[in-house]
Amino acid sequence: MSAGRAKAGGQIGQNGEFYKGGTFLPSTDNPKRTPTKRKRGPKRDLIAPGEFAEYPEGHGSIFMVIRNYVAFDRLADGTFGPFRRSDNAKAIAYQFGDGAMLDELIAKYNAGERFFPYPARPE
Structure with a gap:
């Protein structure tokens, strides 16, 4: 009615x-209903396949940047980690230029680092 x-x-x-x-x-x-404010949880990001963690202010997840350009498998030293895929060279060139930054991020990820400062973050 x-x-x-x-x-x-x-x-x-x-x-x-x-x-x-x-x-x-x-x-x-x-x-009357009043609009409710959305409560934000902690700032979390994927740091590995299926693994979330809070990230420090001013930093980003290495995994979130490299995940579309790498494959995860057993590396030469027997550990599990990312390695550069060869089937997306054009996308890597577009996002990272010559790809040196991607190789640097992969090396940091394999060394155990999961976050990096934003100024180096490609968008």
Whole structure:
């Protein structure tokens, strides 16, 4: 059941609250809803396949930058980690230029680092 619109100049609705002229009036006695603020959780990012961690202010996840350009498998030394894929050379050239930065990030990731400062972060 519709209660219609408020009269010009405003009107008190069925729920006892004021409504500006032309706005829809409530058809219930419930109070107006107020927008709720979204509570942000801790700043988290993927640091490895399926592994999240909070990142320090001003830093980004190495994994989030390199994940589209690498494959994860057993490396030559027997550990599990990323290595550069050869099938996306054009994308690497577009994102990283000559690819030296990508190689540097892969080396840091393999050395155990998971975050790097933002100024070096390619967008």
